[in-house]
Amino acid sequence: MAAPRLVEMMTTGQDDRKRQARWMAVLLALVAIAVYAGFIWMTAKGML
Amino acid sequence: MNTATTHDAHHEEHQGGLLRWVFTTNHKDIGTLYLLFALLMFIVGGAMAMIIRAELFQPGLQFVDPQFFNSMTTMHALVMIFGAVMPAFVGLANWLIPMMIGAPDMALPRMNNWSFWILPFAFTMLLSTLFMEGGGPAGGWTLYPPLVLQTGNAFPFVIFSIHLMGISSIMGAINVIVTIVNMRAPGMTLMKMPLFVWTWLITAYLLIAVMPVLAGAVTMLLTDRFFDTSFFNAAGGGDPVMFQHIFWFFGHPEVYILILPAFGIVSQIIPTFARKPLFGYSSMVYATASIAFLSFIVWAHHMFTVGMPLAGELFFMYATMLIAVPTGVKVFNWVSTMWKGAMTFETPMLFAVGFVVMFTIGGFSGLMLAIAPVDFQYHDTYFVVAHFHYVLVTGAVFAIMGATYYWLPKWTGHMYDERLGKLHFWLSAIFVNILFFPQHFLGLAGMPRRIPDYSIQFTEFNQISSIGGFAFGLTQLLFVYIVIKTIRGGARATDRVWEGAHGLEWTLPSPPPYHSFQTAPEIK
Amino acid sequence: MWVEKAKRVLTALAGAASMLGGTTASAEYGLNLHRGVTPISHEAYDLHMLIFWVCVAIGVVVFGAMFISIIRHRKSRGHQPAQFHESTTVEIIWTTIPFLILVGMAIPATKALVAMEDTRNSDLSIKVTGYQWKWGYDYIDSGVSFISSLATPRDQIENTAEKGEHYLLEVDKPLVVPVNKKVRLLITSNDVIHAWWVPQLGMKKDAIPGFVNEMWFRIDTEGTYRGQCAELCGKDHGFMPIVVVAKNEQDYNQWLAAQKAASDADAAAAGRDWSKAELMARGEKVYKANCAACHQAGGTGVPGAFPALKGSAVATGPKADHLKLVMNGRPGTAMAAFGGQLNDIEIAAVVTYERNAWGNDTGDMVQPSEVKAAR
Numbered sequence: 001m002a003a004p005r006l007v008e009m010m011t012t013g014q015d016d017r018k019r020q021a022r023w024m025a026v027l028l029a030l031v032a033i034a035v036y037a038g039f040i041w042m043t044a045k046g047m048l
Numbered sequence: 049m050n051t052a053t054t055h056d057a058h059h060e061e062h063q064g065g066l067l068r069w070v071f072t073t074n075h076k077d078i079g080t081l082y083l084l085f086a087l088l089m090f091i092v093g094g095a096m097a098m099i100i101r102a103e104l105f106q107p108g109l110q111f112v113d114p115q116f117f118n119s120m121t122t123m124h125a126l127v128m129i130f131g132a133v134m135p136a137f138v139g140l141a142n143w144l145i146p147m148m149i150g151a152p153d154m155a156l157p158r159m160n161n162w163s164f165w166i167l168p169f170a171f172t173m174l175l176s177t178l179f180m181e182g183g184g185p186a187g188g189w190t191l192y193p194p195l196v197l198q199t200g201n202a203f204p205f206v207i208f209s210i211h212l213m214g215i216s217s218i219m220g221a222i223n224v225i226v227t228i229v230n231m232r233a234p235g236m237t238l239m240k241m242p243l244f245v246w247t248w249l250i251t252a253y254l255l256i257a258v259m260p261v262l263a264g265a266v267t268m269l270l271t272d273r274f275f276d277t278s279f280f281n282a283a284g285g286g287d288p289v290m291f292q293h294i295f296w297f298f299g300h301p302e303v304y305i306l307i308l309p310a311f312g313i314v315s316q317i318i319p320t321f322a323r324k325p326l327f328g329y330s331s332m333v334y335a336t337a338s339i340a341f342l343s344f345i346v347w348a349h350h351m352f353t354v355g356m357p358l359a360g361e362l363f364f365m366y367a368t369m370l371i372a373v374p375t376g377v378k379v380f381n382w383v384s385t386m387w388k389g390a391m392t393f394e395t396p397m398l399f400a401v402g403f404v405v406m407f408t409i410g411g412f413s414g415l416m417l418a419i420a421p422v423d424f425q426y427h428d429t430y431f432v433v434a435h436f437h438y439v440l441v442t443g444a445v446f447a448i449m450g451a452t453y454y455w456l457p458k459w460t461g462h463m464y465d466e467r468l469g470k471l472h473f474w475l476s477a478i479f480v481n482i483l484f485f486p487q488h489f490l491g492l493a494g495m496p497r498r499i500p501d502y503s504i505q506f507t508e509f510n511q512i513s514s515i516g517g518f519a520f521g522l523t524q525l526l527f528v529y530i531v532i533k534t535i536r537g538g539a540r541a542t543d544r545v546w547e548g549a550h551g552l553e554w555t556l557p558s559p560p561p562y563h564s565f566q567t568a569p570e571i572k
Numbered sequence: 573m574w575v576e577k578a579k580r581v582l583t584a585l586a587g588a589a590s591m592l593g594g595t596t597a598s599a600e601y602g603l604n605l606h607r608g609v610t611p612i613s614h615e616a617y618d619l620h621m622l623i624f625w626v627c628v629a630i631g632v633v634v635f636g637a638m639f640i641s642i643i644r645h646r647k648s649r650g651h652q653p654a655q656f657h658e659s660t661t662v663e664i665i666w667t668t669i670p671f672l673i674l675v676g677m678a679i680p681a682t683k684a685l686v687a688m689e690d691t692r693n694s695d696l697s698i699k700v701t702g703y704q705w706k707w708g709y710d711y712i713d714s715g716v717s718f719i720s721s722l723a724t725p726r727d728q729i730e731n732t733a734e735k736g737e738h739y740l741l742e743v744d745k746p747l748v749v750p751v752n753k754k755v756r757l758l759i760t761s762n763d764v765i766h767a768w769w770v771p772q773l774g775m776k777k778d779a780i781p782g783f784v785n786e787m788w789f790r791i792d793t794e795g796t797y798r799g800q801c802a803e804l805c806g807k808d809h810g811f812m813p814i815v816v817v818a819k820n821e822q823d824y825n826q827w828l829a830a831q832k833a834a835s836d837a838d839a840a841a842a843g844r845d846w847s848k849a850e851l852m853a854r855g856e857k858v859y860k861a862n863c864a865a866c867h868q869a870g871g872t873g874v875p876g877a878f879p880a881l882k883g884s885a886v887a888t889g890p891k892a893d894h895l896k897l898v899m900n901g902r903p904g905t906a907m908a909a910f911g912g913q914l915n916d917i918e919i920a921a922v923v924t925y926e927r928n929a930w931g932n933d934t935g936d937m938v939q940p941s942e943v944k945a946a947r
Contacts (some may be wrong), residue, residue, distance in 0.1 A: 021155035021226040028222045036260035040268060043279055043290060044258055107739060108731040115877055117806045178717055180650045181876045188804045194781060195764040195806055198906055200876065282782020283903075288765060289780060318831045323647070325657040353767060353802075354778045355785035360690045362682060376670045377663065383638050384662070388654040390647040401642070408634065412627040419677065421612075421684035424776045425605055427801040428767060493602030494771040496802045498812030501729060503740045 064396045070165070073157035074562060075142045076459075078164050082139025083452075084167060087528065089131030089503075090445075092175070094521050101517035104510050107502055117500035122331050125189035129235035130213045130343070130369065131171050131308065133440065136448045137309040138163075138220045141248050145460060147553035148242045150233025150569045163219035170212035182393060186247040188498065190299070191266065193291050197273050204274070206520045207266045214259040221255035224248055235571035242551050246333050247312030250340045254301045257344075259358060263300040265291060267558035291356050296347035306440060308336060309449030310407075311378060314400045316551070317454050318382055321397035322389030323548040328381040335374035337382075341398040342371050352423045361420050368418035372411070379408055394546070395469030399450030403443060410438030413488065426496075431491025436486045442477075447475075449519065449527065456531070457545045461559040462538030468530050475523040482516025598910050606771045609773060609797065609818075610789045613774025615684045623677060630673075688775065691786045694756035698751070702759075702766030702779035702801070703905055703913060705808035705865060712758070716831040719913055720745045721861055726869070729811075741798040744861070747814035750824040751791050758784045763908055764806060770799030770816055772860050778803055791818040806906060807877075842916045842940040848924070855925025858918045865925075866906060870915050871930040878906070882930040891936050895923055895946055911947065916940040 071532050072078060089108015099120050101187070103111050111449075142160065144152055178184040185191070185390070191206075192214050199206065204306070215235050228241070228249045241249075268279040278284025280291045311332075319326045326332065348356060348364040413435040417423050426432060449472075486509040491497075495506045502510065541558040552569060553560070594643075595765065607617045645651045654790060662850060701708035706721035723742045727733040736742070749755050759768050761779040768787075769776035778789040791797075799814040819827065866878040873880035881887045886894050901909030921936040927934045 015098045017230040018155060021230040024226045024229065025156055025159070028225060029218070032218050032222075032256050032260045034263045035257065039261050039264035039294060043268060043294065044263075049745060107735060109654070109729055110731065113807075113874075114810060115874075118804065118807065118809070183877065186806070192804075195804065198764070198806065256718070281915075282780075288782065309603055321780045322645075322866075323653040324655065327656070328658050328663055331663045353776050354780065355783060358686065361685060361689070365681065365685070366678060369678060372674060373667055373670050377667060379634060380666045383641065384636065385657075386641045387645065388641070388651075388656075389645050390643065390651045390653040391645055392647045396621050401638075405635065408631070412631065415627060416620070416623050419619060419623055419681045421681055421688055422616050422623070423606075424688070425613075425616050425620070425771065425774065427776055428769075489603045491603045494606065494799070496769070496800050496810075499800070501740060503738070542697055 050220040068490075070517060071161070073153075073161050075146050075154045075157070075160065075564070076560070076562070078154075078160050079139045079142030079144075080459075081164050082135045082142060085164075086132050086139060086448075087531070089127050089135070089171065090524070091528070093124050093127035093132055093450060096120045096127065097517065098521050100124065101514040103500055104502070104513070107504050109508055110164075110499055112500070114500045115183055117184055118188075118498065119184035121498050122185050122187065122189050123174070123178070124402060124469050126174065126185075126210075128440075129189070129302075130210075130217075131167075133306050133444050133448070134217060136165060137251070137306075138217075138224075138249075140244075140313070140448070140451055140455075141220075141224055144246055145227055145248060146231070146554060147556060148245050148551060149228065149231060149562045150552050150565045150571065151227065151231035151237050152563045152565055153224050155231050156223050158222050160218050163216045163223065166216040166219075170209045170216065172244065173205050173212070173543075174209040177205050180205070190292075190295055191269065191289050192295075193269060193272065193427050196269060205268065205519035207270045210266050210375035211263055213264045217255050218259050221252035224252040225250065225256075228252075233565065233571055239333070241330070242312075243315035243326065243332055244309065244312035247308045247315075247336050251305050251308045254340055254343065255307050258298040258301045258305075259483040261294060262302075265294040265298065289351075292351050292354060293348065295297040297344075297349045299350065300347040301340070301343040303436075303439075304339060305459050306444050308340070310403065310444045311336060313447045313451045313454075314382065314403050317396045317450055318385050319406075320454075320546050320550070321400075321550045321558070322386050322391050323386060323392065326381070327384035327387075328377075332375055333380055335377045338374045339371060342367060342374070346371065349418060349420075349423070351429050354404040354419050365418060365420040369415065372415050372418075375411055379404060379411070392547075394453075395473055396450045396465070398470065398477075399446050399453065400474040403446045403450065406438055406446070406477075406480075408441030410435055410443060412550065413438065426491060428496055429488040430495045430497055431490035433497050434484050434487035434491060437487070441484070442480055446476075452531065454554075455548075456534050457541035458553060458558050458560065460538075460558075461541055461557075462534050463536040463541050464530055464538065468526065468533075472523065472526045472530060475526070476520060479516045479520035479523055483513055483520050484516075486510075486513045573773050602833065608772045608774045609791050609793050609795070610773050610775075611792075612684070612688050612789065613772060615687065616774045619680060619684055624679065624763060626673060626677065630670075631728050657776065677785060680909055688787075691756050691788045692843075693754065695753040697756045698747070698749075699758045699760070699869075700768055700779065701761075702761035702768070702805070702812075703908060704763050704806050705801070705812040706748075706862075707768070707801075707814060708762075708913060711828070714828055714832065716835065718817070718831070718860075720747065722813060724811075726864075738798065740811065740817070741800070741813045743813055743815045746796070746817045748819060748824060748827050749791065750821050751794055751818045753783045754788055754790045756786060759787065761911065763906075765803050766801045766812070767803035767915045768799075768814060769802040770797050770814055772797040773799075773816065776802055786827045791816075794818050794820060811865070838915060838917060842944065845939055845941075846917070846920070846930075848937050851924040852928060853922045854917065855921035855923075856929070858914065858922040859925050862910065862914070863922065871926070871932075881932070883932065887926045887932050888934055891923075891927070891934075892946075894927065895919070895938060895943065896925055899943075899946060916943040916947075919943045 068083060094484055103117055174559055180201045182202060183203050185199050185206045187196035187199060228245060271277040272279055272281055278286035280286045280288050313328055315332060347366060349368040352361060411491045417426055417435060453469055455465060490509050495502055543552045543557055545558060556564060605617055605620050607614060646744045649945045669925045699710040699712055701894060706719055708719050710717040720743045721882050728735050728739060759777050759779045760780045766779040767776055768779055775787050775789060777785045795818055797816045801809055801812040867873050867881050871880060871882035886897055899911035901907045917940045920940045920943045923938045927936045
């Protein structure tokens, strides 16, 4: 519904910002997963 | 979904009925869902608190057995933290951030929908554990092993629901960050952003940094219980104190996740009603950032009694005391904003002033708790209970209520009933102090927390506290009534709503259009 | 009844008010921290009062400024808003001054902490073990050891009898220590995490399985001091009190000798064969003190949480399995390993009791010698 037309609706230049936002979101999610895995790994190794 | 193909580009459209809310990707709809969900959980968690206060009204066991009492204290905390306060802040972020930075919507609307709709499932699962064999989780919201491993059939469900809440929070946080970083209107530089946006940006980073840590900790509990690992099992070479370190590495930043957006809200409300710009905007931003940084290096002040080496105790004591400096700066700035203003005291301002006063009281007891040699006496007593309820109830919850009164006219287009709003504030402010202030005395006199029954010397103050608790609980029904009444109708609100209000959200009509800024506004 | 209660509540409120007013009615109404009876508790109390007054002073300044502003700078009084909104000078001032106050607080706090953590040169060491839900004490130097559990009768807790003066803060066997001696506690746990705390002694320490924590105290006046477990440890967390009795040197030695004699007598009695009546009588006592909290006095358990013993497969099945379960516990549940907590006689008696009480008429008897063999 609203989401697909959001991109259309945005003024020029905002499509690009939307693409950037997606990449950033992926990166942040990877950071979160790395923190998760890192803490378990460090505990298992007895490093903490 | 068919509306998407038949849309009229400049017309507001959404599906009717319930499905509108299920499929919505609109920041205002999702914000509303979050806020209503938070209100529902506030009532559920509040009902649990009423059970706790009823049992503690008198010494002896009257209403519930100790196991159920423990699961009430555990669930009350989980529901209030993860179900009421955090979703309320995310709901406010959803409603306000796009409007405040001049964006049409959040950057990732579908993920926004998903991050909300995970929550009802997570909490249905969490609450259903109360009906399982062996009862709900009763080891405290801190889930310390080995005790939490004695939970009955509920255990894996509790862990899984915490995973779901964590995923929801992380997705919400990612959305907030990418929206703030990418979707600001031209000219809206970082140091021009409203303070609420700033505090949420910092909060979102805290969430991404620590929610995975909690997820990791509870996953290790799960494998300890079901797959014979020994992360935290001393008999297998593990370390139960390790869990506490990992938990509080999450837990302390979590405390600031629950209060930083409240700082932002109060920093919006006070200048409006003092009719004077916020004092020390940039120092407020830096203070927020330093509180966030310090929150990562103070976790072990929750564990002064576990037997750390002296050097560790000293480090965590000094680091914790240091937090008083940026927090103090914030309080001084708020007072200076009020100083020589032209103040009026509508309901949002009352809640903001109440916040500053009572949060500061909570800050004082926090400072006392930071002093390790005395913390040995305060630790795990009602003094701690009083402390964190002052910062969370008269802090976070008062800020959320203030925010509701402040922006509700903008959201609904209707003014709330000012007379009832003020009544709600005064009743809340009086009863919350009757509820929590005597708990300082109980703690100092030696009453441990999380006990269903107590020795007779503690009777009087527990009775006062319970009476305050019941009255405070009843008062919140008034809040529910006021909100519903305002949604359904009332005097028309103007676009600016408040005489002294500044910011992009006040340039939009009340209620604002479905997509906030279809063309980006110019910021001078 | 109601009038009486209202009166008590009002007196308490009056007490709170008088404390806020600055007088020290605190001791009477339990408003403030105990000054305690040890050097470290005095130090903690003094620090507590220091920080309290510092907070009060800061509060007076901040709230004072705020309320002056609230009263004078109102729109309704026609006050025109000033437009100042920053000043680097005042920001620096109100960053520096709190920092200096904190340094001033950190110095005495550091001194106190260093003293509290110094457990060297103790006169006496006692090992404290937390169990769900009782405390075990071992006098390391003299070999005396016993379990200390709640002495408040069940009917007081369930409101069918008048509550006593020390409701929930009384135990069957208190920890007895000499005054004016540096007593070092070695604290650990057998199951979940507990915390050993007596407010008057000024210190609290967690009892953690797999760890031995240390703390010390030196009591300066004879008397009885009461405290409780301070870390949530399950269902009966609120029902595992601590009582410390401080005696003078002579009384303490007498007490110690009596304890030794009693444990020697038990050791001798463990060698002989016991009659069923003796075992049942002793067993009922042991059951009430150790088992009834979960499995209930009638052996009915709590459905979903604690299994029933009445007619259960274990209590009516093979004797050896029953004995093994009691001695080794069931890991991952609240069922503790009693092998380390109870002596041969007590285990033999309680197993015999469970196999013959409440209609579990197996007729079996367990002798202390069998328990010894099973160890």
